[in-house]
Amino acid sequence: QKQKLPPGPLRLPLIGSLHHLISGANPHRIFRDLARKYGPIMYLELGEVPTVIISSPSMSKQVLKTHDLAFASRPQFTSTDIVMYNNKDIAFAEYGDYWKQMRKICIMDLLSAKMVKSYSSIRKAELSSVLSSIDSVGGTCEVNMTEKIVRFTSSVTCLLVFGKLCRDRDELINLMKDALFLVGGFDVGDFFPSWKLLYKMSGAKSKLVKMHQKVDSVLERIVNEHIKNRADGIRGNGAYGAEDLVDVFLRIKENDQLQFPITNDHIKAAILDMFTAGTETSSTTIIWALSELTKHPNIMAKAQSEVRQAFKEKANFDEEDLDNLPYLKLVIKETLRLHAPSIVHRECREETIVDGYTIPAKATVLVNTWAMGRDPEIWDEPESFIPERFENSPVDYLGNNYEYLPFGAGKRICPGMQFGLANVKQPLARLLYHFNWGFPHGTSPKDLDMSEKSGLSAAKEKDLYLIAKTDQSLDLVL
Numbered sequence: 001q002k003q004k005l006p007p008g009p010l011r012l013p014l015i016g017s018l019h020h021l022i023s024g025a026n027p028h029r030i031f032r033d034l035a036r037k038y039g040p041i042m043y044l045e046l047g048e049v050p051t052v053i054i055s056s057p058s059m060s061k062q063v064l065k066t067h068d069l070a071f072a073s074r075p076q077f078t079s080t081d082i083v084m085y086n087n088k089d090i091a092f093a094e095y096g097d098y099w100k101q102m103r104k105i106c107i108m109d110l111l112s113a114k115m116v117k118s119y120s121s122i123r124k125a126e127l128s129s130v131l132s133s134i135d136s137v138g139g140t141c142e143v144n145m146t147e148k149i150v151r152f153t154s155s156v157t158c159l160l161v162f163g164k165l166c167r168d169r170d171e172l173i174n175l176m177k178d179a180l181f182l183v184g185g186f187d188v189g190d191f192f193p194s195w196k197l198l199y200k201m202s203g204a205k206s207k208l209v210k211m212h213q214k215v216d217s218v219l220e221r222i223v224n225e226h227i228k229n230r231a232d233g234i235r236g237n238g239a240y241g242a243e244d245l246v247d248v249f250l251r252i253k254e255n256d257q258l259q260f261p262i263t264n265d266h267i268k269a270a271i272l273d274m275f276t277a278g279t280e281t282s283s284t285t286i287i288w289a290l291s292e293l294t295k296h297p298n299i300m301a302k303a304q305s306e307v308r309q310a311f312k313e314k315a316n317f318d319e320e321d322l323d324n325l326p327y328l329k330l331v332i333k334e335t336l337r338l339h340a341p342s343i344v345h346r347e348c349r350e351e352t353i354v355d356g357y358t359i360p361a362k363a364t365v366l367v368n369t370w371a372m373g374r375d376p377e378i379w380d381e382p383e384s385f386i387p388e389r390f391e392n393s394p395v396d397y398l399g400n401n402y403e404y405l406p407f408g409a410g411k412r413i414c415p416g417m418q419f420g421l422a423n424v425k426q427p428l429a430r431l432l433y434h435f436n437w438g439f440p441h442g443t444s445p446k447d448l449d450m451s452e453k454s455g456l457s458a459a460k461e462k463d464l465y466l467i468a469k470t471d472q473s474l475d476l477v478l
């Protein structure tokens, strides 16, 4: 029987639909514009790779719920294969028993609610140091808030993963940043998997291999230090005496019931996931929220008044109290509508019929969550930042509302959701509590550039510079 592929633009010989991507615009915008013409399930060929773009809630539900199992794999890229130890991590692993084992460890042992709570002291201490550094500028000079926030989320991840053994933190953070950059990029060879020579010719492969060797030697050294400490009877290398994530893995490694025994490579790959999947996503959300708040002074005033009221006469900034900030929660939800990671990547495991169309096995399936977050068919005034739209609304980010999928949905939904939200909520609350915010001299909210970078996390392209004046009348110290 002849396949009926979804509709899509004309494909050129050899390059298929790749010419649509050469304009340099962000892929999520290009796909949104094409979908307006060809519909919410659209077929492209990016070089040799059959690709299906999904852009509506009902089609997303088909892919992420009705046929969840058929779409539970990830496309495999040269870059992740090299950097992630042959995709031995969680985020890029193919669907199968190995991924199931690693994901279970991630959910039960690394990112459970109990563990997320136990990371609170790390968050608090790192945040205090960021706040003091902002305060030290004294409200006179502009502060690069992008730099401060990226440093905060990377430091929290470093301490969480490597504990006290995270000695050369700056070096490690920079190294991870480089590795992340390489993983985020497409290589031309990924579009032409049968042309092996292209990988070599593009030069990207040798760059990746060199970077991987550099990262690997640092990670190997740190993992081995943990192994030595364990052999010497030191069980908790964590920043505050408990286990760090490498300790947790080494403990699990000793369990001989595991279907796939854990090696150093598995540990290093999972560690890299914490940086690639967890760090930029959290910092991007904080930066966008702060940008939207400073751009909208009325919303800022409302959120700030809620935070200051909630912590009035408190002795401490306890994480439990952050649950009593309903307006801040709406601000975060609205930020995640407009500025969530742009596209959810999946791979079709077996030929599947969706809405009467054939999705071929091995096709890459991209759910354009960014486009749905701004679809005028779904949202009133979709381009405006209105936290109140989520007030008394049942729509949440738990993966059941297919118009709003900041953490994805189904089998591969983000396992770091609670950790990510904790990493976003606390810094935002404290930044609003302690400081009054303004724009650098001569600029105003309308000058704030809100364009995004290309890339999965849809981060803000230009760094956010603000003036932060410490409000001396408040009870809590930095």
Ligand code: HEM
Pocket: 090, 091, 092, 103, 106, 111, 273, 274, 275, 277, 278, 279, 281, 282, 285, 340, 341, 344, 345, 405, 406, 407, 408, 409, 410, 411, 412, 413, 414, 415, 416, 417, 419, 420, 421, 424
């Ligand atoms: C605001 C913060 C975050 C956002 C918006 C976010 C978003 C996402 C999205 C959209 C996916 C793809 C889901 C899918 O395919 O359906 C994902 C996957 C993933 N995320 Fe997050 N994430 C965040 C924070 C974190 C954190 C803090 C961690 C861990 C430290 C983390 C670890 C992961 C992992 C391991 C995966 C892959 C899961 C799998 O393939 O089974 N994320 N995330």
